[in-house]
Amino acid sequence: MAAGVGVAAAPAALADATPFAHGVASGDPLPDGVLLWTRVTPTPQARPGTGVGPDVAVRWEVSLDETFTAVVAEGAAHTGAPRDHTVKVDVTGLEPATWYWYRFRYGASASPVGRTRTAPAIGAVVDRLRFGVVSCSNWQAGHFAAYRHLAERDDLDLVVHLGDYLYEYGVPSDGSAVRPHDPAVEMTTLAHYRRRHAQYKTDPYLAALHARVPFVATWDDHESANDAWSGGAENHTEPDEGTWEQRRAASQQAYAEWMPVRYEPGGHLYRRLTFGNLAELSMLDLRTYRSEQVSHPFDRGIHDPERTIAGETQLRWLTDGLVTATAQWKLVGNSVMISPVRFPSTLSTREFHALAELLGPIEGVPYNVDQWDGYTSDRATVFRALRDHGVRDTVFLTGDIHSGWACELPADPLTYPLNRNSVGTELVCTSVTSDNLDDLLGVPPRTASLAVESAIRLANPHVRYLDFDSHGYSVLEVSPSAVQMDWYTLHDRTDPASEARHSVSYRVAAGTQRVTRTREALR
Known part of the structure; x- marks a missing residue:
């Protein structure tokens, strides 16, 4: 098509x-x-x-x-x-x-x-659902060939977009943009956000995908500003860029206008969609209500129960929905990783600097404080609800981190895998175009990143798969027997005609709370 x-x-x-x-x-x-x-x-x-x-x-x-x-x-x-x-x-x-x-x-x-x-009708017997899963599509970093490949498929029921649908950045002065943003400045006003949304909607491959299947989308930070939280953002400076309240209101108004979502300013973006007896999809908003990120991962504030990533109301809505769900699979559209990730001390300074640019202020120690690792009380609340109520078949679908992951969610990370009490799983899609580790290190893909990936998997045995280099998209199939994600990688994100190849597939068998690799891609 x-x-x-x-x-x-x-x-x-x-x-x-x-x-x-x-x-x-x-x-x-x-x-x-x-x-x-x-x-x-x-x-x-x-x-x-x-x-x-x-x-x-x-x-x-x-x-x-x-x-x-x-x-x-x-x-x-x-x-x-x-x-x-x-x-x-x-x-x-x-x-x-x-x-x-x-x-x-x-x-x-x-x-x-x-x-x-x-x-499907509420309670209807559903044999299969198949979703495209995407995140982190920076116009300036490349072309949206990933969207083209998804639009050419004829087996998708919908596309789940997990955030960073567009980026706020201005045009870099070094000429590195593959194609420049409009407007050329960082977007801070309502007019800026509207123009940027309009520009992204003119991409032919994104337009083809939108015209092909419905989207279910949520925002992450770049729809407003990098590392956004309820009272500000890393990429927002007052008074030069106005107040954060004005900027956030502008970004949310433009999002409500330009995105096919049931959201209007003053309402809430988090929502739940049901697909017969097979699946419920809970889409989260992890920017609007969150507390400010701590300044470093040694800060005891990461464990402070008064700090939140989801907000009290949304967190209760999430846990209540997971506990009372009548559909078999509980899918959670999650814009930042919930799996605990400890970063090993064996990485070089250069590798740590690249990881910090990619993931956030980890500073060579255990946590990326912009994701659920920086808000452990909220994560513990979710994990405890899953464990204490015996909830099975929960899968978090995640974006943001510009890399592919397949993880189990350990109830106790310190004793995993000796104590293999997993409360769910997490599948993370790569970026459509946004910079990955090899881009930041300036090295060919699948070279320097291999050692970093191995070190992280060794330090985190619940992480079963990790790819820091690829750009592309994922396809998720939900059936009564399993959830499977196939990762597809682009040959060249800067080429609008780029080919894509199947990279790897991981499967979550019903009732297991485990991810296992499978050689068979979805047919």
């Missing part, structure tokens, strides 16, 4: 060519409905972020066939400059587990045709 899509034209040229320059998308499928999205450019002046342009009505249609001879729902949505001319329609009254096609109309113009799928 996406094979014939060419390199994206400039956003300005696209806006002049069609009112629907930013494509179509769908998301958050329910058994009886799905969210549809587009953006209309009613006049040449009404470009993203300008805050100008007329209020308009946009027609929408949903059909059982691609030619729209079997329209089952239609209507009109109103939009204008206050929401940057984006359109979100929450369509209801649809049939469960059904493919639909949809489009928008403005005047004599029609949008591209999108395809979407509703979730």
Whole structure:
């Protein structure tokens, strides 16, 4: 489907060519409905972020066939400059587990045709689900060939995007950007965030994937600013960049406008989707409510029960949902790693500096304090709920860390694996384009990273798989017998035509709480 899509034209040229320059998308499928999205450019002046342009009505249609001879729902949505001319329609009254096609109309113009799928009915017997899993797609670091490969598949029910859908950075002065951001400055204002979202939506491969299957997305930090927390961010400076409250509000408003998610400012992004009797998917927001990261991993604050990564309300919602779930598999869309990771003292200073840039302020000691390792009380609450209630078949799906991991979640890391009491598992996808360890070290892939990976696995026996070098995507299959993730790696992230190859597969058999390697990729 996406094979014939060419390199994206400039956003300005696209806006002049069609009112629907930013494509179509769908998301958050329910058994009886799905969210549809587009953006209309009613006049040449009404470009993203300008805050100008007329209020308009946009027609929408949903059909059982691609030619729209079997329209089952239609209507009109109103939009204008206050929401940057984006359109979100929450369509209801649809049939469960059904493919639909949809489009928008403005005047004599029609949008591209999108395809979407509703979730299975609550409690329905489901034999299989198959998801694309992606994270960390930095426009400036490469092309989105990973999205192209996913769009060319015909076996996906949806795509789970685990955060860093876009990046806040300005264009580097050293000319290292594969393709420069728009605007060229670091985004800090509502106009900046809107323009950056608009630019990413012009990527042809991301557009093809959005038009192919529904997304279920959450944000991490780069949708606002690096290492964001409830009261600020590492990459935010007051007063030069305004207050954090203003910047965060701008980023969240643009996200609500431009992403196919059931979220509006003032609400909450964390939510749970159910897929028959087979799986529940709980998507977390681990930035909005978190306490500030500690300054170093020796800080006793990492164990302070008053510090939180999820916030009290969301943490209770998560644990209650895991304990009371009626579906077999409890999947958690998790933007930062929950597995405990101790970094070995055998690494060189250069390797530690590269890891610190990749993972956060580890400073050569046990913890990456930006992930759950920096908030051990919250993690203990989750693990304790799983252990004490005998919850089985919990799998955390994670992004953020620009590397591939398959981990067991030890109830007691210090005695693992002698005491193999695992409360769940974690599968971490690689980055789509964002820098990995070999990029930061400036060495060929699968060279210097091999020693680092071996040292980390030795220090963390619950880590069964680790790849610090690859860019690409993952495919996850959920069945009654197992959850399996296949990792696919790109040959060259800077090449829009890059090939991808199957790298490795790991499987979680039902009831085991273990990850094991399998030679068979999903068919």
